[in-house]
Amino acid sequence: MxxxxxxxxxxxxxxxxxxxxxxxxxxxxxxxxxxxxxxxxxxxxxxxxxxxxxxxxxxxxxxxxxxxxxxxxxxxxxxxxxxxxxxxxxxxDLDAILTEMQHQSDRPYFRVFVTGTKEVWIGMKKSSSDSAYYFQKNFKPGLSQEKFYYLKNPEIETKYTVILNKDAYIRTGVPESVYLIFFGFDSGKLSKMPGVEVTNLKDAFNLYIPGG
Incomplete structure (x- = not known):
């Protein structure tokens, strides 16, 4: 081995x-x-x-x-x-600055003013025939940051510029606390919501619309 x-x-x-x-x-x-x-x-x-x-x-x-x-x-x-x-x-807030700087007289708009101490829901449609709300929000007491343009678009669009139509529809559950402040054509107007809903912005607030 x-x-x-x-x-x-x-x-x-x-x-x-x-x-x-x-x-x-x-x-x-x-x-x-x-x-x-x-x-x-x-x-x-x-x-x-x-x-x-x-x-x-x-x-x-x-x-x-x-x-x-x-x-x-x-x-x-x-x-x-x-x-x-x-x-x-x-x-x-740069968007807020750009929004506040726009005051073109031929581009009318309105802002929402809520009185009292509680938030108020407001919904808006471009027309009463629309099925869904185009814009809705719980507004805090005071003047809204948003500007709602109903005739011409703003020169610069920001998150605070909302584009509606002259026949816009508006609804709120607390109309007694809601005012709309209109600006344009070198004039201003303060108007209270006449009821729970407004079916036509121009007619409800007797707005001046050139040529229409």
């Missing part, structure tokens, strides 16, 4: 080193692959942030252009204040 050959220590050490080298090489490949994956993820994240920043800059530039259109020449100080506040994230 043949005797088993003893493995020499040198051979065992050599095999161990070879195996260790193979294992180390595999781990190195895994590490390189992981680094590459992390790098790709970081690149995608960076591109995502850059796209978001570009979108914010484009949106800001659009609104700043609108401000320039309204202010015209000589409004450098106002534009600087609005832009500085907007960029420093101080909570300035």
């Amino acid at each position: 043949a005797k088993r050959r003893k493995q020499s220590p040198a051979m065992i050490i050599g095999l161990t080193l070879i195996l260790a080298s193979i294992v180390g090489f595999v781990f190195s490949l895994m590490a390189v692959n992981r680094v590459g994956q992390i790098k790709r993820e970081m690149t995608e994240l960076k591109n995502s942030y850059e796209r978001q920043i570009e979108k914010m800059e484009a949106d800001f530039q659009t609104k700043l252009t609108s401000i320039e259109k309204l202010l015209g020449g000589g409004g450098t100080l106002e534009k600087y204040i609005v832009a500085k506040n907007f960029l420093s994230n101080t909570g300035v």
